[in-house]
Amino acid sequence: MSSSKVLMPTEENISPPAPESSAVTSSHESSQEETEKVIKVNDLNFAYDGKKDVLRDISLEIQGGEVTAFIGPSGCGKSTLLRCFNRMNDLIPTASITKGSIEILGTDIYDQYVDEIELRKHVGMVFQKYNPFPKSIYENVAYGLRIQGIKDKATLDQSVEESLIGAGLWEEVKDRLDASGLGLSGGQQQRLCIARTIAVQPKIILMDEPCSALDPISTATVEDLITQLKSKFTIVIVTHNMQQATRVSDKTAFFYLGELIEYDSTTRLFGSPAVKQTEDYISGRFG
Amino acid sequence: MNEFSDNQILNKERPFAPQTQKRRQTDTAVSWVFRLATYGILACAAYIFGDIIVKGAPVVFRAEAPFINVEFFTRSPETLVVFETQDGTERQLAFSDYSQWKKDNPGVEIAKEHTHSYSGGGILGPLVGTALLTIICIVIALLIGQATAIFLNEYSSKGRFINVIRLAIMNLAGVPSVVFGLFGLGLFCLFFPVITTASELRVEGWRAIQLFGTEKYLAFQGWGTCMLAGGCTLAVMVLPVIITACEESLKAIPMGFREASLALGATKWQTIRTSVLPYAFPGMLTASVLGITRVAGETAPIMFTAALAHKDKLPWQGLAVNPESGFFGRMLSQVFGFFTESVQAMPYHIYTVAARIPQSEYTRPMQYGSVFVFMVLVMCLSALSVFLRIHYRKKMKW
Amino acid sequence: MNETPHIIRDFDSSLKGMKASVLHMAAIAGGNLDNAVHGLLQRNEDLCNDAIAEDEEVNAYERSIDKEGMEILLRFNPLASDLRAVVASMKVSTNLERIADQSENIARRARKIIKKNEVPEIQLIKPVHALAASLVAEAVRAFSDGNSQLALTLFDKDQELDRLHKKAIKDLTRAIEKDQENLRTYLNLIFIVRCLERIGDHAVNIGEDTVYIEEAADIRHIGPAALEEEE
Numbered sequence: 044m045s046s047s048k049v050l051m052p053t054e055e056n057i058s059p060p061a062p063e064s065s066a067v068t069s070s071h072e073s074s075q076e077e078t079e080k081v082i083k084v085n086d087l088n089f090a091y092d093g094k095k096d097v098l099r100d101i102s103l104e105i106q107g108g109e110v111t112a113f114i115g116p117s118g119c120g121k122s123t124l125l126r127c128f129n130r131m132n133d134l135i136p137t138a139s140i141t142k143g144s145i146e147i148l149g150t151d152i153y154d155q156y157v158d159e160i161e162l163r164k165h166v167g168m169v170f171q172k173y174n175p176f177p178k179s180i181y182e183n184v185a186y187g188l189r190i191q192g193i194k195d196k197a198t199l200d201q202s203v204e205e206s207l208i209g210a211g212l213w214e215e216v217k218d219r220l221d222a223s224g225l226g227l228s229g230g231q232q233q234r235l236c237i238a239r240t241i242a243v244q245p246k247i248i249l250m251d252e253p254c255s256a257l258d259p260i261s262t263a264t265v266e267d268l269i270t271q272l273k274s275k276f277t278i279v280i281v282t283h284n285m286q287q288a289t290r291v292s293d294k295t296a297f298f299y300l301g302e303l304i305e306y307d308s309t310t311r312l313f314g315s316p317a318v319k320q321t322e323d324y325i326s327g328r329f330g
Numbered sequence: 331m332n333e334f335s336d337n338q339i340l341n342k343e344r345p346f347a348p349q350t351q352k353r354r355q356t357d358t359a360v361s362w363v364f365r366l367a368t369y370g371i372l373a374c375a376a377y378i379f380g381d382i383i384v385k386g387a388p389v390v391f392r393a394e395a396p397f398i399n400v401e402f403f404t405r406s407p408e409t410l411v412v413f414e415t416q417d418g419t420e421r422q423l424a425f426s427d428y429s430q431w432k433k434d435n436p437g438v439e440i441a442k443e444h445t446h447s448y449s450g451g452g453i454l455g456p457l458v459g460t461a462l463l464t465i466i467c468i469v470i471a472l473l474i475g476q477a478t479a480i481f482l483n484e485y486s487s488k489g490r491f492i493n494v495i496r497l498a499i500m501n502l503a504g505v506p507s508v509v510f511g512l513f514g515l516g517l518f519c520l521f522f523p524v525i526t527t528a529s530e531l532r533v534e535g536w537r538a539i540q541l542f543g544t545e546k547y548l549a550f551q552g553w554g555t556c557m558l559a560g561g562c563t564l565a566v567m568v569l570p571v572i573i574t575a576c577e578e579s580l581k582a583i584p585m586g587f588r589e590a591s592l593a594l595g596a597t598k599w600q601t602i603r604t605s606v607l608p609y610a611f612p613g614m615l616t617a618s619v620l621g622i623t624r625v626a627g628e629t630a631p632i633m634f635t636a637a638l639a640h641k642d643k644l645p646w647q648g649l650a651v652n653p654e655s656g657f658f659g660r661m662l663s664q665v666f667g668f669f670t671e672s673v674q675a676m677p678y679h680i681y682t683v684a685a686r687i688p689q690s691e692y693t694r695p696m697q698y699g700s701v702f703v704f705m706v707l708v709m710c711l712s713a714l715s716v717f718l719r720i721h722y723r724k725k726m727k728w
Numbered sequence: 729m730n731e732t733p734h735i736i737r738d739f740d741s742s743l744k745g746m747k748a749s750v751l752h753m754a755a756i757a758g759g760n761l762d763n764a765v766h767g768l769l770q771r772n773e774d775l776c777n778d779a780i781a782e783d784e785e786v787n788a789y790e791r792s793i794d795k796e797g798m799e800i801l802l803r804f805n806p807l808a809s810d811l812r813a814v815v816a817s818m819k820v821s822t823n824l825e826r827i828a829d830q831s832e833n834i835a836r837r838a839r840k841i842i843k844k845n846e847v848p849e850i851q852l853i854k855p856v857h858a859l860a861a862s863l864v865a866e867a868v869r870a871f872s873d874g875n876s877q878l879a880l881t882l883f884d885k886d887q888e889l890d891r892l893h894k895k896a897i898k899d900l901t902r903a904i905e906k907d908q909e910n911l912r913t914y915l916n917l918i919f920i921v922r923c924l925e926r927i928g929d930h931a932v933n934i935g936e937d938t939v940y941i942e943e944a945a946d947i948r949h950i951g952p953a954a955l956e957e958e959e
Contacts, residue, residue, distance in 0.1 A: 327736060
């Protein structure tokens with residue numbers, strides 16, 4: 044899979060095996076650059092009712108292996124855009140993109156040949172309210188694999204263990220995998236949800252305000268996890284907490300009234316934003 | 331010095347003392363109005379239950395072992411014969427016992443003999459009938475109701491069509507039960523298709539369709555008065571309650587479960603099957619049971635469609651079997667035969683003994699006994715559903 | 729600076745209070761410098777003593793401004809221009825404290841000079857002080873008004889000050905060679921010129937901090953050219 048190569052560049056795809064010619068090399072390099080942009084939004088408009096656009100002229104490129112934060116006041120469209128990435132907006136029948144396109148791993152995801160079920164296996168999502176199923180910890184993590192029809196106990200066991208380790212939860216729960224997921228603390232439940240998501244081995248993880256229901260200590264554990272995960276996954280996180288955005292993200296995009304106002308490295312956006320609207324928002328000046 | 335000015339002085343010294351007595355009095359009066367209304371309801375309930383228990387319990391319970399009037403539960407209603415033997419002792423016997431007794435004691439002169447219909451024997455027939463009707467009703471209503479609720483809550487999008495459906499469901503809840511009874515009669519008893527032979531064909535024209543290559547007909551002549559028709563009628567009647575209850579149960583499942591499941595790459599049906607229904611089902615069931623206990627007590631819908639006031643046989647007794655047909659044919663005709671049997675039912679039985687026979691002191695035990703048993707039964711079902719709900723509420727917290 | 733008020737009004741008043749403290753501190757530090765040099769030129773020991781005593785107040789201001797800054801960082805988690813303003817204000821106060829320290833230094837040496845014979849080379853101090861004092865005043869004005877254009881002019885002025893400083897040192901060194909008798913006075917004068925040159929550097933630092941607040945550009949050790957490059 045070309046996409047996994049992008050996240051972890053290997054010898055092989057740096058030096059092309061094809062016979063050398065400067066034209067080939069340059070085209071290869073440019074295509075690699077292209078796929079490094081894991082998510083590419085091209086001049087996107089989106090409407091919930093097919094008429095009034097709640098996202099307007101959004102263009103941005105999200106780099107693989109980075110944490111990108113979406114910030115902005117409520118109703119600015121940041122969550123809507125996030126939900127476009129795994130087509131969760133399809134749940135609303137009248138909602139659709141009205142202009143432009145979204146490319147994920149080089150494919151237009153609103154193309155008629157794209158099955159949103161398949162897409163969601165590659166683009167996982169973690170929600171605002173931690174929502175483990177009222178099942179055991181084990182079954183929560185194994186859920187995604189089970190619905191794909193995997194029944195082999197050994198495969199499931201291995202995947203559950205790896206995912207829980209990946210979510211930094213293994214040491215805390217390894218002795219009670221059969222206990223209900225709802226018995227865990229808030230932060231543990233959210234990390235269980237993250238474990239459940241990474242069990243399906245997505246390339247991208249979308250997080251919709253993952254810490255807004257958590258206390259500060261749990262928030263810290265989840266934030267720590269996010270920074271750990273970015274070596275393996277591309278993460279897009281929507282957050283209302285600007286301190287959180289500064290702590291975990293590499294790039295930050297500021298949205299206001301359905302438009303992308305500014306998109307820059309996190310330190311630049313929070314240290315010296317180029318646009319006054321951004322400055323006013325992040326320094327608490329919105330009237 | 332009058333009291334008022336005294337108060338004024340006092341109130342200046344005490345900042346939080348009542349300024350006037352009037353507001354306080356109004357408060358007390360209003361609270362008593364509400365209290366009396368509540369006590370009034372309590373009194374009504376206590377009177378009804380007390381009367382039924384005092385007069386009904388002696389019929390059902392016995393002072394010595396086995397402490398229960400077994401006969402009351404193992405026999406179907408019969409005519410009660412009250413007579414006096416020549417030595418002046420009065421005896422009460424159900425009609426079949428009376429015939430037997432006369433055979434056993436041929437020499438005994440009988441002085442006064444009078445009969446009271448439906449007042450002898452027990453209530454086995456109506457109990458069995460009600461149980462069967464309720465089970466049929468639960469199965470049909472849950473199947474259709476849950477399917478409808480799942481469609482409305484999970485699949486349908488908001489729109490005028492769905493609003494019309496919801497309005498229809500709501501209106502269905504407001505239809506009087508006797509109308510349901512007549513509707514059931516017209517639809518299930520007189521119109522629904524059956525497969526039958528030419529000899530039993532009662533309709534003609536387009537309503538009788540000869541099945542290709544056989545002697546059988548698909549006839550739109552209805553199932554007749556039978557428990558399937560009654561159960562279906564009850565099911566239609568309880569559907570609005572069940573649909574609403576099921577929808578509420580589905581709505582109580584957090585949106586997060588569905589989103590999480592979909593986000594993990596599950597299809598819609600996988601999501602509903604694995605992360606909605608298992609958690610909604612207990613709620614659906616308990617709420618449905620509660621709704622069904624209400625219709626189990628209905629008389630009008632079954633009066634025209636399923637129930638007979640008098641029937642000697644229990645529904646599974648004496649099913650006609652065609653010996654020529656094969657094993658499956660026999661099975662099928664037995665099952666269909668069973669479901670197309672008419673039954674007795676508790677509500678109708680109570681209606682009969684309470685309103686359609688001449689009243690006398692001899693009819694009282696059957697009346698109160700039936701009502702008592704039926705009431706306890708319905709209360710048990712309600713209690714069960716309440717218990718289940720509390721149980722699952724405790725278990726399912728998210 | 730961003731003129732839109734914050735939603736939290738206390739945030740605005742805290743920021744304003746901090747800036748007011750810095751400006752107060754700047755006024756005292758500037759006064760100290762003038763007192764010290766005037767004390768020398770007018771051979772007035774009282775003015776010198778004032779400059780020495782007032783340094784304590786400047787030190788107290790530095791502490792309280794740091795405290796205010798910490799409190800704003802802690803309570804309001806400032807970002808963007810607010811964050812830059814708080815951090816830079818704390819640095820400005822440090823530079824002002826250094827200016828006051830140098831003024832104290834000047835005052836102490838002035839007291840020693842006053843006690844000895846008067847030498848004509850004392851007049852060499854005058855232009856150096858005038859330029860240093862105007863550097864400080866302009867740096868403070870640039871900070872106060874958020875005027876980064878004015879702040880950028882400080883670099884050229886500082887180079888002028890350096891030239892004056894070098895010339896004064898040269899003249900004084902020559903005077904030592906001629907007049908061994910007043911060696912101590914000349915040495916003290918050399919130190920005073922050096923102090924004035926240092927004060928000029930601190931004023932430039934304040935200018936740089938002002939540019940950082942307004943333009944979010946760090947031009948330290950690079951000069952104004954860096955700003956143009958970024959733009």
